[in-house]
Amino acid sequence: MRNILEPDDRKLIEKVKKGDKVAFSQLVRRYEQTVAGVVIGMLGRCSEADDVGQEVFIRFYRALNDFRGEAGVATYLTRIAINLSLNELKRRQRRNYLFVKNNDNENPEIKDEENRQDAYDTKQAVHQALQQLNPEFRSVVVLRMLQGYSTKETAKILKLPMGTVLSRLSRAQEKLKILLKHIIE
Amino acid sequence: MLELLRRSYDATLSPGEKERLDKALEADIELQQEKKHLDKLRGLLEDERYAFDDHFADRVMERIATDEKNPSENPFLYAFKRIALPGLVAAVILFLFTVFSSGTISLDSILGVDAVQPEYVSEFLLFNY
The missing domain is CATH 1.10.10.10 (Winged helix-like DNA-binding domain superfamily/Winged helix DNA-binding domain)
Incomplete structure (x- = not known):
């Protein structure tokens, strides 16, 4: 598989894998707007959107050792963000089933x-x-x-x-x- | 033609479809109006920009730090501790009890049927069922 990571992203990811947390916070800053676009677009402006956004990056952080860069970071995060948002919407639907x-x-x-x-x-x-x-x-x-x-x-x-x-x-x-x-x- | 117009924004039309759409757009005022509305709608959506509240990255890093201090347990390990481990302990106790009370470790003695002969079982089944 072709590695399509941006050179900057690759460097940052290598640093994170070696335990550099500052490098990860740089990645979060770089991609938080991408994730916000998906999560807030899907869930609306609410506290759950912030939680889901955080969860997206936490999952990314945990999966970094297995992340091989076959998709760009933005696409990878978007995929996690859309799945978590859809899960949150299902949870919300179950919660509000009787009332909405x-x-x-x-x-x-x-x-x-x-x-x-x-x-x-x-x-x-x-x-x-x-x-x-x-x-x-x-x-x-x-x-x-x-x-x-x-x-x-x-x-x-x-x-x-x-x-x-x-x-x-x-x-x-x-x-x-x-x-x-x-x-x- | 309306469907073709909508599709033209998201898919590549064949040369024939494109030609048909262009001709229809030239001639049909309603279709021109529809295109204008769709252009405006898509422009509005493209302009939508969302952002999390300030210090989002700090909140993420805080959560990572908290998670690392208190790692959440693996669900399989949790299930093992809650179900399999007590089961294992019970099995060991039963085994030891059997060994000490009957002096043997056969399956019959563990199941408590060491005194039951196979003939008793067949006779029981024959006369009762």
Whole structure:
């Protein structure tokens, strides 16, 4: 397998393997935004997002001795981040099963007054719309549209066929268009 | 054509598909409008940037340090300690008890059937079932 690590990353990883913690904190600083993009994109801005983000790096740290650099660090972290986020969403769903109603059939346009106020802030509105997608659609949007992975890379990270990714992207866009109608039209 | 337009953002269209889409875009005002909306939507999503609260790296390093001070137990080792180890201790006690009480270490004596003859079992089964 080809080693596709950035030279800087390779040096830092070698240092970490020799016990250099400062080198690991440099790696965390370098990639925390990548992980935040995935985790906050998937879970929203909440305390669990920070915990899951930390867990991503802890798993990376523990797996460093087996990490051979067949994927870049960003892709490797993204893979851990998306899996942990999906696990967290499942846990959340189980926890809230009895208390949260399924709103799949409701008109998804952002309507209530509080949300309308927030929608003045475009970024907030986009974030809210993203959180209203089902996790399976959200994950493809986060990887493809927010993180900028190609469709092929997205399929590989999520272990899905390309056709499934394309159809989920198409359906997600359709829903986002409705949710963000007041901004994009 | 709408589906083709959406797909054009995420997949490589064949030359034929591309030509069909280009022609439709030239002629169809609704499709042009749709493309404009999709461009805007994707632009908004690309601009989304998220960050953890300040000092995230410090929190990660703190957790690593804590984990190293109090390493969490391997789940298999935990299961072994909680289930297999007491079972092993019980088996050893039973074995020693059998050895001291009957003076033998046969399986029959461990199972407590050393005084039962095979004929008794077959007779019992024959007359009762």
